[in-house]
Amino acid sequence: MPTDDLLLRPATDADLAAIVAVQIASREAAAMPPGIHPAHEVTAWLTARLATDDVWVAESDGVVVGYARITAGWLDDLYVVPERAGQGVGSALLDVVKAQQPDGFCLWVFEMNTPARGFYARHGLVELERTDGSGNEEKAPDIRMAWPGADPLAFYRRLIDEVDEQLGDLLARRAALTQAVQAHKGEPTRDPEREHEIAAALARRAPALGHDRLSRILQAIITESIDAATEL
């Protein structure tokens, strides 16, 4: 069916039941881990989200066939009923999302969901980072993708600034711990075996960087932490 029959409009409270049904049907048919919330919990969740988030529906002949849910900088949900998959409904909704978030946005997609990953890649989204799934409810590996918007450099720099806020806090905490151990030892001493173990642990969390690079990064962090304490 062509997409010229589609009406794209902001959702209203009256769309709640339809949106819940779209999400459940779409998830069941998609290459995703099974939903872990029963319908009444999905309903409660989306009721609250409708009040706060920017939700758009795609309507065909008066029937909601897909929806997108947006929060600042994120596309949180994009679901299309299985009967209308591959017919441009998702693309039309994604165009709405791009128009609503011209400065770019991120989303999480399950690694196993290769059709969705291909769809997003075809629409200009890029892969940013991967997780082992330990941080999501389904415990399934996922991928953060991004559409970098009108000014990609500014978009990526904003994301770097967000991560560096956390990195700065972590470096301050780590330096304080190095300094505490060194103070306990009484004089600055290095323990290469211990540093090797730490680099190995870091490499398990950041395999793309690998042991040798992380070892050099760790060296710099420890050396600078010790130096900072001696300069106090």
Ligand SMILES: O=C(O)C(=O)C[C@]1(C(=O)O)C=C[C@@H](O)C=C1
């Ligand atoms: O564990 C120690 O012995 C420390 O002094 C701490 C620390 C670190 O900051 O992790 C610093 C220097 C050593 O070479 C090894 C590790």
